[in-house]
Amino acid sequence: MASSAAPARPRLGVFKFASCDGCQLTLLDCEDELLPLSAEVEIAHFVEASSDIQPGPYDLSLVEGSVSTPEHLERIRRIRAESRYLVTIGACATAGGVQALRNYADAEEFRAAVYARPEYIATLATSTPIEAHVPVDLELRGCPIDRGQLVEVITAFLAGRRPDIPNHSVCFACKRRGTPCLPVSRGIPCLGPATHAGCGALCPAYGRGCYGCFGPSGSANMPAMIPLLRSDGMSDEDVLRLLHTFNVNDFAAVEPERGHEVEPGTKRPGEPR
Structure with missing residues (x-):
């Protein structure tokens, strides 16, 4: 007797590093587009949207934010190992973000000026893009990203084709x-x-x-x-x-x-x- 079980849906993970959450909110702002997409993928990890967090592996991971702390270094390597495809979303993830201004100044001076107890803050001297540490399959630019491009990336992944993302000015x-x-x-x-x-x-x-x-x-x-x-x-x-x-x-x-x-x-x- 043939099984009537539905085929497993691709598993989507959305992760945050040093950022403002704006690019994750762009995904939530897709609204009408998000409803049919959510029927095609299993949203396994998306803290911004749900407290139901599932462990990897993930078929597609969207990563927002820059690598700015020692913990980030370990975490991004773990996410990369659990992800079939990894796409970085937004200026923080693709270029280090506005926080990368520290790269051309004294990060310790910044930390002392911003925090009342800087000795409690674990941070790196630099803010770097995800691709500086692990292989990335695609970058999606912007601050924040464009929701049309984001939908195109997810749709292309489901269709098994390369996303149509322009590289002109x-x-x-x-x-x-x-x-x-x-x-x-x-x-x-x-x-x-x-x-x-x-x-x-x-x-x-x-x-x-x-x-x-x-x-x-x-x-x-x-x-x-x-x-x-x-x-x-x-x-x-x-x-x-x-x-x-x-x-x-x-x-x-x-x-x-x-x-x-x-x-x-x-x-x-x-x-x-």
Whole structure:
């Protein structure tokens, strides 16, 4: 007699490291899209959504946040060992996040200034992306990520195909939606020519220059980008402040005038996996 048991659904794990939880909330904000997806996968580990936590292995793991503590180092290796596919989501997981500003300053000084009892805080001197420590199958950029791209990643996984995630710059998205170039038409500084697409060129559509929350694109030309920002009236200090935010590690890696060292093993933008 044939068994009537339904086939096992792929197991999904969602994990948090040093981050603000915004990218996990993007998954919850999928709302209508999340309902049919939840019928196709077993959500085995997602603390933001459920207290029902199941042990690995996991078919697909989504990891938010940077590696910032000694405990993170052990935990990410364990998650990698339990995951068939591992996808990093958001600027913290793909570039170290805004907390990677510590990489170019005195982390001990920061700790003493922020915490009343810094001796109780176990932290690393650097904040690094997940890929600096374990192999990653796909990176999903943004601060936060785009929910359309997230749904595409999960859908592609279920269909057994490569996700259709663009690697071009925000300028392409501006042209597609008919947004005039802000630096050309209004003299507004904009990182769009050097920033990874994915946000739908939201800020330029409302008259604000792109500030690089998706990190540098694979074809970022910073030797040309920085003089363009200066020609739009930005001082050298303003340029550095613009670059040193959500994706400071990645932008520092491509800045032509800054000799920042990058954590060993960190993938520079555009490098093959």
